[in-house]
Amino acid sequence: MDLPELHRLMLVARRIDEEAIAMQRQGELPGYAPMKGQEAAQVGSAAALDLTRDFAFPNYRDLGAAVAMGVDLVGYLSTHLGTWHGGMYDPQASRLAPVNAVVGGAVPHAVGWAMGARLDGTGGVAITYFGDGASSQGDVHEALNFAAVYRLPVIFFCQNNGWAISVPAERQVAGGSVAARAAGYGIEGVRVDGNDVLAVFEATSEALCRGRDGGGPTVIEAMTYRMGPHSTSDDPGRYRTLEEEREWAERDPVARAAANLPAEVVAEAEAHAAQVVRQVREGLIATGERPAGELFSFVYREPTKALLDQQRGSHV
Amino acid sequence: MDLPELHRLMLVARRIDEEAIAMQRQGELPGYAPMKGQEAAQVGSAAALDLTRDFAFPNYRDLGAAVAMGVDLVGYLSTHLGTWHGGMYDPQASRLAPVNAVVGGAVPHAVGWAMGARLDGTGGVAITYFGDGASSQGDVHEALNFAAVYRLPVIFFCQNNGWAISVPAERQVAGGSVAARAAGYGIEGVRVDGNDVLAVFEATSEALCRGRDGGGPTVIEAMTYRMGPHSTSDDPGRYRTLEEEREWAERDPVARAAANLPAEVVAEAEAHAAQVVRQVREGLIATGERPAGELFSFVYREPTKALLDQQRGSHV
Amino acid sequence: MSEFSLQQALNLALQHACEDDDRVLIFGEDVGGLGGVFRVTDGLQAKFGDRRVFDTPLAESGIMGMAVGLAMAGWRPVPEVQFDGFSYPAIDQIVNQVARLHYRSRGSFAMPITLRVPSFGGIRAPEHHSESLEALFAHVPGLKVVSPSTPGEGYHLLRQSIADPDPVIFLEPKSRYWHRESFDPGAPVEPLPVGTSRIARPGKHATLIAWGAMVTRCLQVAELAAEDGVELEVVDLRWLKPIDADGLAASVSRTRRAVVVHEAPLTAGLGAEVSTLVTDRCFGELRAPVQRVTGFDVPYPSGALEDEYLPSIDRVLTAVQATLEYRRG
Amino acid sequence: MSEFSLQQALNLALQHACEDDDRVLIFGEDVGGLGGVFRVTDGLQAKFGDRRVFDTPLAESGIMGMAVGLAMAGWRPVPEVQFDGFSYPAIDQIVNQVARLHYRSRGSFAMPITLRVPSFGGIRAPEHHSESLEALFAHVPGLKVVSPSTPGEGYHLLRQSIADPDPVIFLEPKSRYWHRESFDPGAPVEPLPVGTSRIARPGKHATLIAWGAMVTRCLQVAELAAEDGVELEVVDLRWLKPIDADGLAASVSRTRRAVVVHEAPLTAGLGAEVSTLVTDRCFGELRAPVQRVTGFDVPYPSGALEDEYLPSIDRVLTAVQATLEYRRG
Numbered sequence A, B: 001m002d003l004p005e006l007h008r009l010m011l012v013a014r015r016i017d018e019e020a021i022a023m024q025r026q027g028e029l030p031g032y033a034p035m036k037g038q039e040a041a042q043v044g045s046a047a048a049l050d051l052t053r054d055f056a057f058p059n060y061r062d063l064g065a066a067v068a069m070g071v072d073l074v075g076y077l078s079t080h081l082g083t084w085h086g087g088m089y090d091p092q093a094s095r096l097a098p099v100n101a102v103v104g105g106a107v108p109h110a111v112g113w114a115m116g117a118r119l120d121g122t123g124g125v126a127i128t129y130f131g132d133g134a135s136s137q138g139d140v141h142e143a144l145n146f147a148a149v150y151r152l153p154v155i156f157f158c159q160n161n162g163w164a165i166s167v168p169a170e171r172q173v174a175g176g177s178v179a180a181r182a183a184g185y186g187i188e189g190v191r192v193d194g195n196d197v198l199a200v201f202e203a204t205s206e207a208l209c210r211g212r213d214g215g216g217p218t219v220i221e222a223m224t225y226r227m228g229p230h231s232t233s234d235d236p237g238r239y240r241t242l243e244e245e246r247e248w249a250e251r252d253p254v255a256r257a258a259a260n261l262p263a264e265v266v267a268e269a270e271a272h273a274a275q276v277v278r279q280v281r282e283g284l285i286a287t288g289e290r291p292a293g294e295l296f297s298f299v300y301r302e303p304t305k306a307l308l309d310q311q312r313g314s315h316v
Numbered sequence C, D: 001m002s003e004f005s006l007q008q009a010l011n012l013a014l015q016h017a018c019e020d021d022d023r024v025l026i027f028g029e030d031v032g033g034l035g036g037v038f039r040v041t042d043g044l045q046a047k048f049g050d051r052r053v054f055d056t057p058l059a060e061s062g063i064m065g066m067a068v069g070l071a072m073a074g075w076r077p078v079p080e081v082q083f084d085g086f087s088y089p090a091i092d093q094i095v096n097q098v099a100r101l102h103y104r105s106r107g108s109f110a111m112p113i114t115l116r117v118p119s120f121g122g123i124r125a126p127e128h129h130s131e132s133l134e135a136l137f138a139h140v141p142g143l144k145v146v147s148p149s150t151p152g153e154g155y156h157l158l159r160q161s162i163a164d165p166d167p168v169i170f171l172e173p174k175s176r177y178w179h180r181e182s183f184d185p186g187a188p189v190e191p192l193p194v195g196t197s198r199i200a201r202p203g204k205h206a207t208l209i210a211w212g213a214m215v216t217r218c219l220q221v222a223e224l225a226a227e228d229g230v231e232l233e234v235v236d237l238r239w240l241k242p243i244d245a246d247g248l249a250a251s252v253s254r255t256r257r258a259v260v261v262h263e264a265p266l267t268a269g270l271g272a273e274v275s276t277l278v279t280d281r282c283f284g285e286l287r288a289p290v291q292r293v294t295g296f297d298v299p300y301p302s303g304a305l306e307d308e309y310l311p312s313i314d315r316v317l318t319a320v321q322a323t324l325e326y327r328r329g
């Protein structure tokens, strides 16, 4: 994929992100976790995937990956609308697992999925998205070790965006680098400028090749910045300086890509993004009430009698 | 501490270990986890501690540390006798936490204790014992990261004895070295010949100094071998070769120390060990029934009314 | 007397606990400079310094494991887990270590840890931010479990929990954080033993038993029922372990009917324990089986379905009616 | 018909499951070459290769997390946690992921995971090797929970669990591993739906309800009581979620008295749920409150105190007597 295409995807992500914040302010979304600033990391990595065989495991701030993977964005954002926790998109068809809100919790799933893919001989690679904060979780260590012991095709894609809510990465990640942890497991670890979409695309493509060729897992640490608040109920003014925010604003990944493109390409991308935003906004607003009884769906493959009793109200 | 002293301690550990196995075979101990082969690692490290201010967190195979720390051995072994899970020794006076059977579970305790010691300004250092298998646990990672972020005086003492029950270290520890993981946290990590008691003593003494001087945590990986079965109900013939066992028998840490000592020193140490064994055996055999109602002691600082009711049998 | 929200009352309790006992330490994710995502620890780091009030890395098991070690070194840890659903990564340390170290060490190490957990639902939150873990915690020997329903209760129960020599799981009803009430934190408190319940509203026709935010729900129901001449007694259980079996029995012996209300799913929820205790002690007096109005046996749903999940006024009223009209089959 | 121990029956069930469905994968600590510390997976790696039967690193959360991913990729994982007490490190993955992925994904991903857990006490084991976690698991929406009491039951319930499209927690009563029984694994099984109980011994004076090793304990008690002319019905609950409320009610409607027996601590144990279900459905017929005979609210003790902790024949008999002699107060 080339820069115009990547920029176009990033711009869609940026504009939808802004729209989601606006909708939250207008009371149309209960809450939202903005990803502004992380477009290059998310789009650059997800765009490198082969959607016929790879699979991605997101957390709660990966709109850019959803955009790059062509996921139904109304379905994706419906997790923030309060419609359904995992989102309403089709995760199997999209190759994007349901939104996962346990920090680090989905990382070992990628390892299991990768083992399954290898057993099936599909050549598929799993990519798991997590943050600098998530790197502290035991699950991430266990997943790294499992993947390395079995040499599985997994990309551990860490978006080091400088902060885990109010805790800066330097008080979170001892040693200072998530990529540097890879050596301790005997696997590849690379740090990449997470605001350089081509560099991210490149690093991910390499890691995908390594995975497909039986070369085992890769840790990619994309150095980036969460330009907005942690969520729409967060106040970054409590823990970081405007200088820092301004500094990173100068490294805005979308502007940086745009600077290398002809003005008409950028203008066309803006027009496209505006149109996508309109559709998504309309789709979100059109999302209706949930059908009665949906609460009881999907708990089991077939509902148990006890659950049907509860639904029928024989237990009030 | 010099070699004769260290050897003397190792020999006590060796002979008690053998006696515990014998007692298990005779039906006098329900079960036991032999540490034969790990005497140098355990004695060498524990003997370096300053018992006026340091504190050790063992697992279930650390008899050698108990011996070196002068812990009441009948009390220590009573965990295997089925008397009380944590053992009957006084952990505060002994500076040895109760026996802990959750693999990796006590490792973060050392981190908390070290923070407490630093807040109190005692200069005390915590040492936590764990195995190659334990290094896979999320808790060990979280503990390493916490200790490194806060630069706490902790020694992560890993006895890499080659096996976690039936799983060899090379299929457990991706990358092959627990010590090498330290770099990823920006802390010191050293590998030491775990069957060389002086080398272990030296490495531990250095790590203690580092901890006391505010230099932060150290990972020590003592390369050693579990010469016996995982426990008295294990059968190593199912998973490892006699050749391997023979190879390591030649590196027996107790014999190795003895080879560097005059025969009469060794003979005196044997006589001393035999006497300790006799006392411990007698003490174990004399350990009586538990008093009725002890089951209900120590659940809370003061028993709750509900618990007293249960004890009185108003709930059968 | 001044007005406090629950969030402010808890903040004050933490402040006073830190002032009264310099072994008290407060830590967790974002509890330092940020003051916690619910601002319950707001201003405490500024007051007591970053040695006593500090942020941890993002790892709940590590937080609880560190609390154990600090307690072993003689400190009095008051850790926070940011949301109920993120207690699960810490369960091993809580069950296998926190709850047992006093026992394992034959009383050598006290574990005066108070784990604060913003709990329960009702705020249209993302997944894992609305869970009720009281049944799990109450089942674990060695733990005590408590949940306040008002700012005044919150203040005193938190002080009492921190002063307690045993580990206490302190479940804060997050949907009540912003509700205000007048109370005097300086007023001498009746020295209530751990494990007492509280009659939040007296009545004689049936007893509603609840905790946390469901106490408010039951008070609303009682208000409505009173319009029809039905006088419901509302018992705020408060201590979920140990449970005030005597207090419950005293109330139900008078009213002869009981409904227990909680947010957690029905099956193996704490309502079953409450129901069994009440039935055991009031078997001859009970005029109807104890009714349970609870969350359903489904994962806590997304905002759009939250009101359908939580015990509603209607569902509680229906259960009250069922117990009042019950005729032995 | 041949004789099998429970351990052998389970081993055979795993073997047949692997033969019948080549998506079945078996993994955990030491389950490969060693065949598991209880030899339940003995010989399976040799038969099915180390791609389908394999050892994992020592990390329970990683094991369950991997199981989730394998299920998402269309496999049918049968992981083992080596001992009950080491399920705790995996609880987050079990509760927040295994139990919810089907729900979260609106049915897109099935989670046909069977987690085998050698469970309960009675073998003089070290700490954490004798725990009863059924109440915790039964409380979690999305999980099914089962525990067999005999080799034949073990075989069929394990086959049924592995075939089930939902996650099943399979609690193996480790004190029964070596007890033998004749059954024919090839015999066609009544296709019993998930969630049915079994009358292990018919009787008319009272119903004893138990699962796992406590079924044997109850049968011993019934044997003794019969000598005194008291005919006790013993119900093997088997499925701990969903619970066979109808089956329990049918039995207790006949006997009018019930005692529930389990190893787990009393408070908030599954006995409370059983008691509440029975009371709710048989309120008019019950002649006495449901009695609970359980472990005490103390950490599972060391060998020397184990017999005092576990429900003994005497304690169960005392409860039977209490229920038979009960007079409404």
Ligand SMILES: Cc1ncc(C[n+]2csc(CCOP(=O)(O)OP(=O)(O)O)c2C)c(N)n1
Residues within 6 Å of the ligand: A061, A101, A102, A103, A104, A130, A131, A132, A133, A134, A135, A161, A163, A164, A165, A226, A230, C029, C058, C082, C086, C089
């Ligand atoms: C296990 C767990 N603990 C706590 C939380 C609450 N929480 C949500 S996001 C977050 C910070 C995550 O930081 P990071 O991993 O760096 O990702 P980022 O938010 O920066 O994208 C926290 C503490 C959670 N969701 N899961």
Ligand SMILES: Cc1ncc(C[n+]2csc(CCOP(=O)(O)OP(=O)(O)O)c2C)c(N)n1
Residues within 6 Å of the ligand: B061, B101, B102, B103, B104, B130, B131, B132, B133, B134, B135, B161, B163, B164, B165, B226, B230, D029, D058, D082, D086, D089
């Ligand atoms: C959390 C946990 N999981 C599983 C076990 C069962 N178990 C006891 S010892 C052991 C192997 C430990 O290996 P290692 O850490 O290398 O220590 P070693 O036994 O070799 O001293 C296992 C799996 C346990 N005790 N705790």
Ligand SMILES: [Mg+2]
Residues within 6 Å of the ligand: A131, A132, A133, A159, A160, A161, A162, A163, A164, A165
């Ligand atoms: Mg971050």
Ligand SMILES: [Mg+2]
Residues within 6 Å of the ligand: B131, B132, B133, B159, B160, B161, B162, B163, B164, B165
């Ligand atoms: Mg080992």
